[in-house]
Amino acid sequence: MKNQAAWLTEAKAKPLKVGDAEYYTPGADEVLIKNSALGINPVDWSIIYEKFPNVIGTDVAGEIVEVGKDVTHLKKGQRVIGHCVGLMTNDPKDGAFQLYSICKESNVAPIPDSLSFERATVLPLALSTAACGLYQENLLGLPLPAKGTKPNGKMLLVYGGSSSVGTVAIQLAIGSGFDVVSTASKHNLEYVKSLGAKAVVDHHSTNLVDQLVQALEGGTFAGGFDSICTDDTLKTCVEVAERFGGGKLALTKPGAGGDMGKNVTGSSMYAATIAVQSPAVAEGVWGKWVPGALADGTLQAKPDPIVIEGGLAKCQEAVDRHKQGVSAAKVVVKL
Ligand SMILES: NC(=O)c1ccc[n+]([C@@H]2O[C@H](COP(=O)([O-])OP(=O)(O)OC[C@H]3O[C@@H](n4cnc5c(N)ncnc54)[C@H](OP(=O)(O)O)[C@@H]3O)[C@@H](O)[C@H]2O)c1
Missing domain, CATH: 3.90.180.10 (Medium-chain alcohol dehydrogenases, catalytic domain)
Structure with missing residues (x-):
């Protein structure tokens, strides 16, 4: 060959x-x-x-x-x-x-x-990235997705739901029982809703933080996943977390994170290391969840x-x- x-x-x-x-x-x-x-x-x-x-x-x-x-x-x-x-x-x-x-x-x-x-x-890369951010212990440490998981009443912010990484992060988080509030440009609001997000806010809105907080008030705030990680998106995620008294943020920008605000900490993921750093996460997502979720349409x-x-x-x-x-x-x- x-x-x-x-x-x-x-x-x-x-x-x-x-x-x-x-x-x-x-x-x-x-x-x-x-x-x-x-x-x-x-x-x-x-x-x-x-x-x-x-x-x-x-x-x-x-x-x-x-x-x-x-x-x-x-x-x-x-x-x-x-x-x-x-x-x-x-x-x-x-x-x-x-x-x-x-x-x-x-x-x-x-x-x-x-x-x-x-x-x-x-x-593929979006899957490993989202999996690291949502499930690795030093990031959000959420429970792994599994077929039949019931909603747990907790709310997750996924900033940038129309990006490749955000698209998968939303679907994985729902598979773990979380309700998701997300952001996108106006022309992508319906697309992100079609992924299962409970609410999607235009990230060009002037009162973006207020709208996100209002949407997230439907349950217990469980943290944020910033798929985009510009200075502006980070600032928004930190402000939202602060309004809930603090929380953890998962960040796609290598090296980003640390203490980011009042009781707000951030950590960045490195997708290539998924199986080395967290074999249980790789097994839970790639091995156990993805094949069935693709077959039954849970994962688009x-x-x-x-x-x-x-x-x-x-x-x-x-x-x-x-x-x-x-x-x-x-x-x-x-x-
Ligand atoms: N750490 C890791 O291991 C790892 C792995 C993979 C990716 N990444 C990083 O993760 C980021 C996302 O990657 P991706 O492949 O998912 O990107 P992508 O699909 O190329 O991102 C495109 C989307 O980003 C949104 N966007 C662009 N600029 C924005 C801004 N200033 N504010 C808000 N939204 C904005 C757009 O949303 P609208 O069109 O709806 O406005 C667009 O749908 C990249 O920075 C990438 O380098 C990191």
Whole structure:
């Protein structure tokens, strides 16, 4: 078998260069996926890798073609999504922008036959990020999602519900029994409601904090998840938490956090470490919840993909397209 990758030849080199890559053998707890679609994330145009040449990208959807000897939950021929962790390992085998990628079994989930690879690949990094923020002990430490969980009367703020990460955070939090109040631009309010949020406030409103507080008063305040993490969004989340006497915030911006206000603390997540730092979270989300939730529609593969056809040669165009900004959408490359 021959592999090819869209190589990042040196730091910030542009364009990505398509060339041969190794056909990898999975380690004991890994699988090799033949990729059919790749998702683009902000990290793909903002991160600086430590080794070159390297293969960037985190999100793949495709078919398992090889399994490591200790893999128990997955098998050859399965249609799956996978979160590649090259950001952590700096190893080209763990990058997404290639025909075949390695993923840890812990970061892979089967998908229903009815779900296309292009739609499914919107999920992987967003899933790991949201899972870290909601469930890791040093972040919000919420109970894991499970089928049949009843509403617990607690309210969570998810700022930025139309982003990829926010979209999944809302759905996971509901799966854990929480009611969610979220924010988005006016044109995305209905979209975020369709994910199950109890209330969605236009984040351009002048009285945003008051509106969020009012919506959150329907239950016990359980903290906040800021998917966006600009100075303004952080300030809003802190002010809302202060109005409830304080609380914890989960933050997507690496390194953000600490003491943020009166009785308000924030911590940032690092999605690539999900299985290393919190195997129980990876197992609870990727292993136990995602397959069933995708099959019964509890987890929607959203936001909608903007599909760019043409294979690895289009990865650079896709990254550039994402850099222009997206609104309730994910740029995806079809291989
Ligand atoms: N720490 C980690 O491990 C990790 C992992 C993944 C992502 N991240 C970070 O998490 C963030 C979200 O990633 P993503 O892929 O979910 O992003 P995304 O889908 O590209 O975000 C797009 C959305 O962001 C909203 N938005 C943009 N600017 C905004 C602003 N100033 N105020 C409020 N909303 C704004 C837009 O909402 P409207 O169009 O509705 O206004 C849009 O729908 C990024 O900063 C990313 O780098 C961190």
